[in-house]
Amino acid sequence: MLIREATADDWPHIWPFWHRIVAAAETYAWDPDTSEEAARALWMSPAKRVYVAEDETGAVVGSAYLTPNYGGPAARIANAGFMVDPDQGGRGIGRALAEHILAEAEAQGYRGMVFNAVVETNPAVELWTSLGFTILGTVPDAFDHPRHGPVGLHIMYKAL
DSSP, rough: EEEEEEEEGHHHHHHHHHHHHHHHHHHHOSSOOOHHHHHHHSSOOOSEEEEEEETTTEEEEEEEEEEESGGGGGEEEEEEEEEEHHHHHSHHHHHHHHHHHHHHHHHOOOOOOEEEEEEEEEEEHHHHHTTOOOOEEEEEEEEETTEEEEEEEEEEEEEE
């Protein structure tokens, strides 16, 4: 699997799984009706370093971004977002993207990474804890999950 910086030409390959994941309203606190234009501006923002994972055929099967979570004197704490094509789950793509982004964050001088809103029922919570993230706190009943009803949002952190 190749993980590389994304280009503008990658967006048409990211959008189908981005839309599918956000529209499912199970793991991201973004509007399920986000338009493609708004999604592109959100994910491919110039403030973010965006990466894609390609499989052995060159198909884009996942994407992640790295960005400062805060500004000014707190800009050395990173934030990241990850999406893997749901049809490609279970192949280690999420872990490979996470390890790549963590290494990039450290190389870029970040001191830590925070996730502001990890849905507590998201299977990725297990991945994040296996990579050394801790749950700093949980905002109870903050997310209306379509199958589980109101669930919490974890705030997770890892020192780099």
